[in-house]
Amino acid sequence: MIETRELTKTYRRVTAIRDVTFTATPGRVTGLVGLNGSGKSTTLRILLGLSRATRGAALINGRRYRDLKHPLRQVGAVLEQGLAHPGQTGYTHLVTQALLSGASRRRVKELLDFVGLDAAAAKRTGNYSLGMRQRLAVATALLGEPDVLILDEAANGLDPSGMAWLRELLRRHAAHGGTVLISSHLLSELELVADDVVVIGQGRVLHDGPLAGLIGGTRLRVRGGDPALLWQAFERHGAQVTADGNVLFVSGLTAEDAGDLALHLRVPLYELVAETPHLEDVFLNLAEAS
Ligand SMILES: Nc1ncnc2c1ncn2[C@@H]1O[C@H](COP(=O)(O)OP(=O)(O)OP(=O)(O)O)[C@@H](O)[C@H]1O
Helix, strand or coil: CEEEEEEEEEECCEEEEEEEEEEECCCCEEEEECCCCCCHHHHHHHHCCCCCCCEEEEEECCECHHHCCCHHHHEEEECCCCCCCCCCEHHHHHHHHHHHHCCCHHHHHHHHHHCCCCCCCCCEHHHCCHHHHHHHHHHHHHCCCCCEEEEECCCCCCCHHHHHHHHHHHHHHHHCCCEEEEEECCHHHHHCCCCEEEEEECCEEEEEEEHHHHHCCCEEEEEECCHHHHHHHHHHCCCEEEEECCEEEEECCCHHHHHHHHHHHCCCEEEEEEECCCHHHHHHHHHHHC
């Protein structure tokens, strides 16, 4: 479980975050989304004890990071700037980190295989691609088998198959009861993995809740032979209807019901599409409204 309460961080004249309050619950993937400079890294760095809050609380499993008894076994973190020394091989880096978290060499080997770096384990990390460095960072985070995972822009540099791999890993971690908090400025990345979303804009929480609630309901886009007749029939069925020329936008009705009604009226349909608003648009609206 991750909790922040009225978390505020001020750098001289800049307030990076103000009164940021949210919870990331076990068993779910929580996405922290915001434009560049909105305060995501600041929030995550405070949670991980890398920066001090000016005010408020940042708790992991009910404690501040510095008060955790076995931090590396409770929290795994993937931060934007990789921690591996470029002269070290992937294997040496993991073995060194394993000593800190009390993990065995067998676990190191398992993880190299798990993140797909088996073949590159003997290469220096300085020669790794960005995607390989991200995979190594994920392996490092998993060393201590922590239940809480915190990832800052972890999908950066991953190709589509790497992204799919990371999504699957995070979903599986949550399915086993783990807590996952992942930040991104790309909403499309989180849309496929997050159960809950915390939207942050200019250091403030703009939305906190299930992803489905943020996206809102699906609406239908309907184009047919007699728009006025369709409009009346849809409204009689309790739907809300708006129009743009001959195209009707209908909410509160399933595509099946709309199709059946049109058939009953013998009005031909040329287009019947269920549209889900894109998260990017929802976010831009929230950011503009703030
Ligand atoms: N050490 C610092 N000194 C002064 N201002 C800072 C410092 N760190 C961050 N800030 C400011 O705080 C605000 C939030 O920055 P932060 O890095 O948390 O945003 P972010 O959402 O993670 O952005 P990005 O996606 O670009 O990493 C920005 O205005 C940034 O310039």
